Amino acid sequence: MPTFTQTIEVAADPDAAWQALGDLAAVDRWIPGVTKVEMDGMTRRCTFADGHTQHEEILDYSPATRSYRYSIDGGLPVRDNRGRFAVEPTGTGARIMWESSFEALDPASEDQLGRMWHAMLPIVLGNLKTLAEQR
Secondary structure (H helix, E strand, O other): OEEEEEEEEEEEOOOHHHHHHHHHHHHHHOOOOEEEEEEEEOEEEEEEEOOOHHHHHHHHEEOOOEEEEEEEOOOOOEEEEEEEEEEEEEOOEEEEEEEEEEEEOHHHHHHHHHHHHHHHHHHHHHHHHHHHHHH
């Protein structure tokens, strides 16, 4: 099962970084291809430019620790797609951390999916950094 951890340093205070990350209905501002976000309690439905959707369950959402976990159903040919986002204070700003893992439906495609996901992590976090630093 591929597992990933990626961090990015942000030139913003932790509260500003959390405002960007913790706004669950605004992932279309930092995840490429998301064109619509619908929230129903702690369930999020993201629609992508190509029309596919993914359903996300937000777990352990905590403004106090500036973190949340999620599980995703749909969107990729994977199962057990889970992750965690967190904002940590640093001496000069904040660090945003993203941990994620999944299991490929077709084990033969695991390496390809892993490379795709690994390439996407810094793009998503870079977009989130830009958004946080604009606050």
